[in-house]
Amino acid sequence: MNSNQVFTVPSRDLTRPQFPTLAEIGEKFRLAAVTLTGLGFLMIAIGLATNPAHAWANVLITAFNLACVGLGGLFLLAIQSTTGARWSDPILKAHRAMPALLPIAGLMMLSLWFGAEYLYPWARPEAHSDHLLHGRLIWLNRPFFFGRILLFFSLWMLVGRRIVQHGKGAAVFILVFGVTFVVANFDWIMSLEAGWYSTIFAIYGFSGMFLQGIAIVTISAIVLRRVGLLPEISKAQNHDLGKLLFAFSCFWAYIWLSQFLLIWYANIPEETGPIRLMLNSRWTPFFYLNLVLNFGLPFVLLLQRKAKTNETVLMVACFIVLAGHWLDLYLMVLPPVLKGAAPAFGLSEAGGVLLQFGLGHMACWPVFMKDVNPEQEVPQR
Amino acid sequence: MKSTDRTELMVPTRFRASFAAPGLLLEAVKRLKLDGYRVIDTYTPFPVHGMDEAIGLKPSRLPRACLAFALLGLAIALGVQIWTSAYDYPLVVGGKPLVALPAFVPVAFELTVLLAGLGVVASLFLVSGMRPKFKVPNLHPGVNDDRFVVAAEIRPGANFEVVQSMLADLGALETELLVEDRLEKGSSILDREATPLAFILAFVPAILALAALPLLNRDYLRRNVAWDGGMMAPVAYQSFDAHPSLPGGQVLQSPPKGTVSRLGLVPLAYGPGKPQAERAGRELMNPFQPTQENFSRGKLVYERSCAACHGREGDNNSSVIVARGLLAPAILVSPVVKNMPDGQIFHVTTFGGPQKMKGLGDLISRDDRWKVILYIRELQKAAGPKPAPAAAAAAPSAPAPSTGVKP
Numbered sequence: 111m112n113s114n115q116v117f118t119v120p121s122r123d124l125t126r127p128q129f130p131t132l133a134e135i136g137e138k139f140r141l142a143a144v145t146l147t148g149l150g151f152l153m154i155a156i157g158l159a160t161n162p163a164h165a166w167a168n169v170l171i172t173a174f175n176l177a178c179v180g181l182g183g184l185f186l187l188a189i190q191s192t193t194g195a196r197w198s199d200p201i202l203k204a205h206r207a208m209p210a211l212l213p214i215a216g217l218m219m220l221s222l223w224f225g226a227e228y229l230y231p232w233a234r235p236e237a238h239s240d241h242l243l244h245g246r247l248i249w250l251n252r253p254f255f256f257g258r259i260l261l262f263f264s265l266w267m268l269v270g271r272r273i274v275q276h277g278k279g280a281a282v283f284i285l286v287f288g289v290t291f292v293v294a295n296f297d298w299i300m301s302l303e304a305g306w307y308s309t310i311f312a313i314y315g316f317s318g319m320f321l322q323g324i325a326i327v328t329i330s331a332i333v334l335r336r337v338g339l340l341p342e343i344s345k346a347q348n349h350d351l352g353k354l355l356f357a358f359s360c361f362w363a364y365i366w367l368s369q370f371l372l373i374w375y376a377n378i379p380e381e382t383g384p385i386r387l388m389l390n391s392r393w394t395p396f397f398y399l400n401l402v403l404n405f406g407l408p409f410v411l412l413l414q415r416k417a418k419t420n421e422t423v424l425m426v427a428c429f430i431v432l433a434g435h436w437l438d439l440y441l442m443v444l445p446p447v448l449k450g451a452a453p454a455f456g457l458s459e460a461g462g463v464l465l466q467f468g469l470g471h472m473a474c475w476p477v478f479m480k481d482v483n484p485e486q487e488v489p490q491r
Numbered sequence: 492m493k494s495t496d497r498t499e500l501m502v503p504t505r506f507r508a509s510f511a512a513p514g515l516l517l518e519a520v521k522r523l524k525l526d527g528y529r530v531i532d533t534y535t536p537f538p539v540h541g542m543d544e545a546i547g548l549k550p551s552r553l554p555r556a557c558l559a560f561a562l563l564g565l566a567i568a569l570g571v572q573i574w575t576s577a578y579d580y581p582l583v584v585g586g587k588p589l590v591a592l593p594a595f596v597p598v599a600f601e602l603t604v605l606l607a608g609l610g611v612v613a614s615l616f617l618v619s620g621m622r623p624k625f626k627v628p629n630l631h632p633g634v635n636d637d638r639f640v641v642a643a644e645i646r647p648g649a650n651f652e653v654v655q656s657m658l659a660d661l662g663a664l665e666t667e668l669l670v671e672d673r674l675e676k677g678s679s680i681l682d683r684e685a686t687p688l689a690f691i692l693a694f695v696p697a698i699l700a701l702a703a704l705p706l707l708n709r710d711y712l713r714r715n716v717a718w719d720g721g722m723m724a725p726v727a728y729q730s731f732d733a734h735p736s737l738p739g740g741q742v743l744q745s746p747p748k749g750t751v752s753r754l755g756l757v758p759l760a761y762g763p764g765k766p767q768a769e770r771a772g773r774e775l776m777n778p779f780q781p782t783q784e785n786f787s788r789g790k791l792v793y794e795r796s797c798a799a800c801h802g803r804e805g806d807n808n809s810s811v812i813v814a815r816g817l818l819a820p821a822i823l824v825s826p827v828v829k830n831m832p833d834g835q836i837f838h839v840t841t842f843g844g845p846q847k848m849k850g851l852g853d854l855i856s857r858d859d860r861w862k863v864i865l866y867i868r869e870l871q872k873a874a875g876p877k878p879a880p881a882a883a884a885a886a887p888s889a890p891a892p893s894t895g896v897k898p
Contacts, residue, residue, distance in 0.1 A: 415554060
């Protein structure tokens, strides 16, 4: 050891080990988040300039996915509030931060006004002469469509605020959510395909949303515990989150099959189009990958009780589920936009994903900070 | 001797303590473990969170049984479906592949869950030695109601009074020594607690399974015994039923007098027999010209329906029944047949010959019978010169009624 080395004298209490404050950790995270967001917007902008249809589709995916995260947090909060659950008390802070994404997601959804004709066949001028579409224009027209977006997001934010801040109105939210989310799925995603419909589509969307919500809560819980912010999280919470993740992964597969099986078996021409494309084209590997990511891998990884309490395995499973949900949305949105062409991945996709991470952190972190004391010192593991 | 054994075994080292709340019980168990007592088990009206860790139970091995039974269920479900629909009785349904996996998923899922659930409960009963009992161990009357009981062993070097006062401090309602007769704890599976009836009942599923074995071995060619559930006897009158009010007392009525059956054909006004055949020979003309089309149709019909007996060339040379030593049919290329008018041959093909030949009128259509005659005439022309001397010598110059036709 070099005896001449000069040690800087810490200004804080020397009797205790020195830990960074929560604000300092936040600073570190924010830099990364701002970089990701900037890069994401840049990539989307380049995409909009070069290949607008593709880029607008990714804006839709990003906006919908961010809305899913916010709603996932709200919905988890709401069911735990209505059932009086106590197991989740230590992780509720993470839940409460997630709805902060709703305004951003709402703005992005509204920005689709400028790109609607790239995405939605009913927004194109020739829709009026389309036999399949002209009757649906009563419901699917720009003012009404974007009015509904505005209405849904305001409702979610309004009722969500009461749950987050006062812990009240959970039952009301569940009712409102049940109706609005179904319509939102039909509106935003299903209307991409002019003549196609599936009555179970909204439940399918819900199952993916809820699965992703659990995954994000789990990731936040583990990360926050690792940096020492939520020390009260124990193995029991991990086990419970693992069980939820496992169960809703199976639920997603159940709904996925319920939709696929009926279309596949009934073989009704107006229903089979998108499924046929998925089964006999360059999309096929991604179609099966979707099943593996959302159900196969989480099922195998989390089957054991030991795995459900193991943070590393949980973390891996959660990120697989996140990738799976993104791919799920990609498979819903892109084929009709690309009009059946082979799948394409480019700058827009990368930008959308970066935006989700960056905006996700930037929106949720400050809300989370309000829940805890920013000057709290955080012991690093 | 036996009594001393009993007294030695009856040394009370176990005790139980009851509490009014799950939290108190949990604290007491933790304290007992901390002080080195062996906690045997706890008995509570409902599962107490954290008790497994407090007692120090190892993770259950039941999940392995669960996985095994789940995989068994999956294998059975997929196996049965694939075997029945793709191998034993392949049947294409709705244009789907024989092994239509998506369609098999619901059954596979249900059976997986069913076997996993039932199997894990059965394993639990088997492993933990639970079986139907009439003599239930007397634990504590409150265990099924509002008491939380722990059973433990007194640590060597401590006595019951110490335990009692310690547990009383922790909130125990009562603490008492457990006196148990270890000799009564049967080690045999047929111990006194279980009744023979329970074991007989346990064999019922096995007997049923054995009884089902012949089903796997059944004769697939035998007709099944049908259960007449009433669907086979329709309410409506059937053609041959008696009828109270219709003429003749039956449902089926004879057609009005003079009704002619048709299918577009004029009925043949001939009956069987040689006189009728000769009349047909006088009255009927072959309505078909020997065109190439009619000829090849006649050839086809001849080779299908006639050649087996009359031979491919009409000379009995390749006749199956002659080769077997049976009665030889008429030689079609012989002058007798050659001199027959078309109408008479037509009559013979329709109603049969005077000897063995059966009429083929209901097997070969009327047009085909005429066309086959065109072909026979060609055979006769082709065979004409060769058998002529022999035939002339054997047969009289005029068709002899006594020889008759043996077609």
